[in-house]
Amino acid sequence: MYRIVFICGFLLAVAKTSSSAAHNNRINLRSFIPQQLQIDPCYDEDRPMRCMPDFVNAAFGRTIEASSTCGMNGPEKYCDADGKCHICNINDSSKNFSAAALSDIHNMQNLTCWRSEPRPMTNTNFGFDNTPDNVTLTLSFGKKFELTYVSLLFCPGAIKPDSMAIYKSADYGKTWQPFQFYSSQCKKLYGRTSKLQITKRNEQEPRCLDHNRFATDGMSGIQGSRIAFSTLEGRPSANEFDTSAILQDWVTATDIRVIFHRLQSPLAAQQMKARMKSEIISSSKETASTLSPNSLLSAGTGTYALSDFSVGGRCKCNGHASRCIKNTDGLLECECKHNTAGRDCEKCKPFYFDRPWARATVQNANECKGEFYFKLILTIQGIDTLD
Numbered sequence: 001m002y003r004i005v006f007i008c009g010f011l012l013a014v015a016k017t018s019s020s021a022a023h024n025n026r027i028n029l030r031s032f033i034p035q036q037l038q039i040d041p042c043y044d045e046d047r048p049m050r051c052m053p054d055f056v057n058a059a060f061g062r063t064i065e066a067s068s069t070c071g072m073n074g075p076e077k078y079c080d081a082d083g084k085c086h087i088c089n090i091n092d093s094s095k096n097f098s099a100a101a102l103s104d105i106h107n108m109q110n111l112t113c114w115r116s117e118p119r120p121m122t123n124t125n126f127g128f129d130n131t132p133d134n135v136t137l138t139l140s141f142g143k144k145f146e147l148t149y150v151s152l153l154f155c156p157g158a159i160k161p162d163s164m165a166i167y168k169s170a171d172y173g174k175t176w177q178p179f180q181f182y183s184s185q186c187k188k189l190y191g192r193t194s195k196l197q198i199t200k201r202n203e204q205e206p207r208c209l210d211h212n213r214f215a216t217d218g219m220s221g222i223q224g225s226r227i228a229f230s231t232l233e234g235r236p237s238a239n240e241f242d243t244s245a246i247l248q249d250w251v252t253a254t255d256i257r258v259i260f261h262r263l264q265s266p267l268a269a270q271q272m273k274a275r276m277k278s279e280i281i282s283s284s285k286e287t288a289s290t291l292s293p294n295s296l297l298s299a300g301t302g303t304y305a306l307s308d309f310s311v312g313g314r315c316k317c318n319g320h321a322s323r324c325i326k327n328t329d330g331l332l333e334c335e336c337k338h339n340t341a342g343r344d345c346e347k348c349k350p351f352y353f354d355r356p357w358a359r360a361t362v363q364n365a366n367e368c369k370g371e372f373y374f375k376l377i378l379t380i381q382g383i384d385t386l387d
């Protein structure tokens, strides 16, 4: 039926232009194939080849929206894990910790950091028993990408959070799907086991890991450390990615969202509280009974603090384009080859329906072909072909 509709459409279009066409002309079908430049990575001379845009940090230079930023409404006090306290203030360039610092040039000699609004680190009941923090960072690509990793680098002196989740959207933020969880209490906070085995039957299932399990500093986080989520790690079909529709779908995202739920585990918060108490006592010679709970709370005021948010991946073109460009509406789209079309080269161009659309692989570029239609039209006109 699909073919018939297109054949009819094509015939009508050709009928308008064919009345004066000479009969018995001989036309080489190759003249219908667009000429490709030698340097086009999607072709080896005339032969179509799988091609793909460069691997990039898809977060770099993009706006990341933060639900909470330290010092947004003027000077605010926050404290690092070592107990030293500082001031943040969005209006003071030396104390500015805006979200722009998440996706700028990453230079270890000159780190820039985003910080959330301060929150108590030492409240052992803090977390899902009460209200989760829900500090959110959202990154939109404006186009489907295929992601290899999501990497979060924490600022020197900051704590690696105890509980957080990475979500993805593949429909521009309409719906969200969990990508990965981290927590010292996977079952309690996220209802998931930290011992989940990924097999070929559940390759699209997110895992929950206790990334702080091996921390030895008595705190829940490692200072200045990184969390790197590798999208294909431990997924059995990763070596057959070209032919695994499930994993191709799993790594596809238009947006990434990170939600920080809890800064410290209850155990680490308790240990920190005890340590702070003893340090304050020894330095001030105060007795425990004269310390107000507020002074402890203030000294234990921490922030989520990240110096870099990077996302490794490629603009998704299904093997049919070597780059993405902005269209006339300013939207990012693939520069499709192999007679494909769509923002992700996810369909065949009109009249190129000799066979169903398919993603390109190393073995087969799966170029869309329209010879059936062209031959049909020429036959109707009485024109022989040279193919």
Ligand SMILES: [Ca+2]
Pocket (backbone or CB within 6 Å): 101, 102, 103, 104, 105, 106, 111, 112, 113, 307, 308
């Ligand atoms: Ca930075």
